[in-house]
Amino acid sequence: MKMGGRRPPLVPDAEVIRALAGLLSETGLSEIEYAVGDHRIRVARELTANAVPAANGYANGHGAPLPVETSLPAAAPVTTAVEHPGTVTAPLVGVAYLAPQPGDAPFVRVGDMISKGQTLLIIEAMKVMNQIRASRAGRLVRIFVDDSDPVEYGAPLMLIE
Amino acid sequence: MFEKVLIANRGEIALRIHRACQEMGIRTVAVHSTADARAMHVRLADETVCIGPPQARDSYLNAASILSAATITGADAIHPGLGFLAENADFAAAVEETGFTFIGPSPEHIRLMGDKVRAKAEAQRLGIPVVPGSPEAVRGLPAAERAAKEIGYPVLLKASAGGGGRGMKLARDAAELAQMLPLAQIEAKAAFGDDSVYLERYLDRPRHIEVQLLGDGRGEVIHLGERDCSLQRSHQKLLEEAPSPALDAADRERLLATAVAALKELGYKSAGTMEFLYQDGEFYFIEMNTRLQVEHPISEMISGVDVVREQIRIAAGEPLGYRQSDIVLRGHAIECRINAESSEDFRPSPGRISDYHAPGGLGVRVDSALYQGYQVPPFYDSLVAKLIAYGADREECVMRLRRALAEYVVGGIETTIPLHQRLVEEPDFRRGDYDIHWLERFLARPS
Numbered sequence: 001m002k003m004g005g006r007r008p009p010l011v012p013d014a015e016v017i018r019a020l021a022g023l024l025s026e027t028g029l030s031e032i033e034y035a036v037g038d039h040r041i042r043v044a045r046e047l048t049a050n051a052v053p054a055a056n057g058y059a060n061g062h063g064a065p066l067p068v069e070t071s072l073p074a075a076a077p078v079t080t081a082v083e084h085p086g087t088v089t090a091p092l093v094g095v096a097y098l099a100p101q102p103g104d105a106p107f108v109r110v111g112d113m114i115s116k117g118q119t120l121l122i123i124e125a126m127k128v129m130n131q132i133r134a135s136r137a138g139r140l141v142r143i144f145v146d147d148s149d150p151v152e153y154g155a156p157l158m159l160i161e
Numbered sequence: 162m163f164e165k166v167l168i169a170n171r172g173e174i175a176l177r178i179h180r181a182c183q184e185m186g187i188r189t190v191a192v193h194s195t196a197d198a199r200a201m202h203v204r205l206a207d208e209t210v211c212i213g214p215p216q217a218r219d220s221y222l223n224a225a226s227i228l229s230a231a232t233i234t235g236a237d238a239i240h241p242g243l244g245f246l247a248e249n250a251d252f253a254a255a256v257e258e259t260g261f262t263f264i265g266p267s268p269e270h271i272r273l274m275g276d277k278v279r280a281k282a283e284a285q286r287l288g289i290p291v292v293p294g295s296p297e298a299v300r301g302l303p304a305a306e307r308a309a310k311e312i313g314y315p316v317l318l319k320a321s322a323g324g325g326g327r328g329m330k331l332a333r334d335a336a337e338l339a340q341m342l343p344l345a346q347i348e349a350k351a352a353f354g355d356d357s358v359y360l361e362r363y364l365d366r367p368r369h370i371e372v373q374l375l376g377d378g379r380g381e382v383i384h385l386g387e388r389d390c391s392l393q394r395s396h397q398k399l400l401e402e403a404p405s406p407a408l409d410a411a412d413r414e415r416l417l418a419t420a421v422a423a424l425k426e427l428g429y430k431s432a433g434t435m436e437f438l439y440q441d442g443e444f445y446f447i448e449m450n451t452r453l454q455v456e457h458p459i460s461e462m463i464s465g466v467d468v469v470r471e472q473i474r475i476a477a478g479e480p481l482g483y484r485q486s487d488i489v490l491r492g493h494a495i496e497c498r499i500n501a502e503s504s505e506d507f508r509p510s511p512g513r514i515s516d517y518h519a520p521g522g523l524g525v526r527v528d529s530a531l532y533q534g535y536q537v538p539p540f541y542d543s544l545v546a547k548l549i550a551y552g553a554d555r556e557e558c559v560m561r562l563r564r565a566l567a568e569y570v571v572g573g574i575e576t577t578i579p580l581h582q583r584l585v586e587e588p589d590f591r592r593g594d595y596d597i598h599w600l601e602r603f604l605a606r607p608s
């Protein structure tokens with residue numbers, strides 16, 4: 001989401017990352033860093049003994065790139081969370097509220113154990129308060145939005161592990 | 162004037178509206194589906210909001226999401242573009258009720274013209290001729306014969322409940338009518354569960370001619386001339402030109418005056434188009450589109466008026482920027498619709514644009530959201546570019562169009578460019594001698 005005319009944070013480009021990851025396997029390198037202006041994408045993998053065939057020193061194709069890390073000047077954790085299976089994303093556009101009423105205690109806090117179906121936050125759209133519930137149980141490790149933040153469709157809200 | 166406008170559309174028309182806003186010093190909000198995150202109108206907009214998944218019903222047709230996006234970005238007005246929610250009266254009303262300005266006509270006028278039967282009756286009330294037909298369903302053969310005699314052969318039998326050509330039969334004389342009436346009734350019954358049919362005069366070689374209109378909502382209405390959109394395939398326009406090569410000055414004057422007078426009477430606000438069939442010197446109203454149209458640029462080229470800018474000004478409560486006497490229609494303009502589809506069988510051809518080079522030079526305009534590396538998504542309309550050529554006269558315009566088509570490179574997908582290149586070489590097209598059935602016949606011919 002671009003808002004208020006600020007330069008948008010770089011959204012990780014899946015194609016670029018995939019291309020870099022491919023290069024990684026192809027060349028047998030352990031790390032590639034790609035930078036445009038202030039934005040950097042670093043793709044790295046752990047080289048273990050059995051991932052590096054002795055014969056030619058090149059990765060043999062099943063050394064799939066492991067961690068993909070993007071390094072951004074701002075809001076980096078938000079953008080890396082998109083594809084994490086435990087990420088709760090916004091099912092609709094609106095304004096996120098972390099508490100039932102202004103001044104109330106929040107629905108959940110980082111570190112809480114969450115049960116499936118528990119209300120995590122509210123997204124207001126068209127004057128309707130939509131309760132966003134947990135689709136799985138686990139520990140809440142991260143909240144990506146502040147109270148009253150506008151959120152777009154698909155925006156990461158929280159991370160449950 | 163508005164400070165911020167939300168553009169509730171995608172593709173080249175979203176970009177077109179963005180351009181008008183930027184030139185007026187208005188900030189833009191692009192709303193988009195997840196499939197359009199990298200679209201050009203999104204890249205250029207001042208603010209963007211993702212409103213849903215690729216399927217249009219969950220994103221571009223999702224009124225609640227669009228209104229939420231307008232709320233969180235603090236937009237003043239919403240431009241619906243064309244297609245999607247542009248002719249949805251309920252959406253127009255919801256926009257106003259939520260406290261935004263709808264850049265378009267009143268919900269009442271959208272609703273009136275959206276109902277084709279009511280629109281036809283309203284046109285008649287406003288003194289506009291419609292295709293002669295039986296006022297109601299005909300029951301038996303004697304009634305059908307009486308109606309046909311009054312209307313004049315050939316007549317078309319149409320299902321009262323239907324549309325889309327089903328239950329439609331052509332009768333050239335009384336003998337054929339006796340034969341076709343029961344068939345039409347059976348087909349109507351099978352398709353729509355209602356066997357009532359009505360008659361309409363069949364026009365065998367009409368042209369599709371439409372008038373671009375602008376009203377201020379207070380009784381002032383101007384026209385920007387007519388457009389000839391007779392080159393159609395399955396009711397989809399492929400190439401449009403302005404002015405029509407088929408009209409003489411007297412017929413043109415009569416058509417434009419009739420359309421302007423009708424909309425003055427209605428008190429119409431914003432841009433709109435009245436569409437007519439034209440044959441043997443007679444015009445017949447078919448429908449009115451209460452929105453911006455794909456082919457509006459050719460009217461802009463010959464009039465020098467920015468239609469989108471006028472829409473925005475009118476919505477902001479300003480008077481029309483022009484009187485009719487200020488409008489001088491000059492030269493000739495043709496638009497080619499470039500679709501992401503095969504020129505041979507019109508199969509859709511989404512995919513990645515591997516190479517892109519747009520034509521340029523004097524009198525050439527390209528309205529397109531394409532760029533090299535862009536992925537044309539498979540979820541939406543296949544229109545990806547509009548190539549518009551302008552010339553001092555039709556001959557200069559056609560030669561320029563031909564030159565520009567040859568320069569245009571769109572790699573990676575199939576497009577309708579080769580079809581347009583064939584079209585501009587056709588002697589009938591060069592003479593401006595075609596009707597709404599011509600393109601279908603041309604396509605049926607081996608190339």
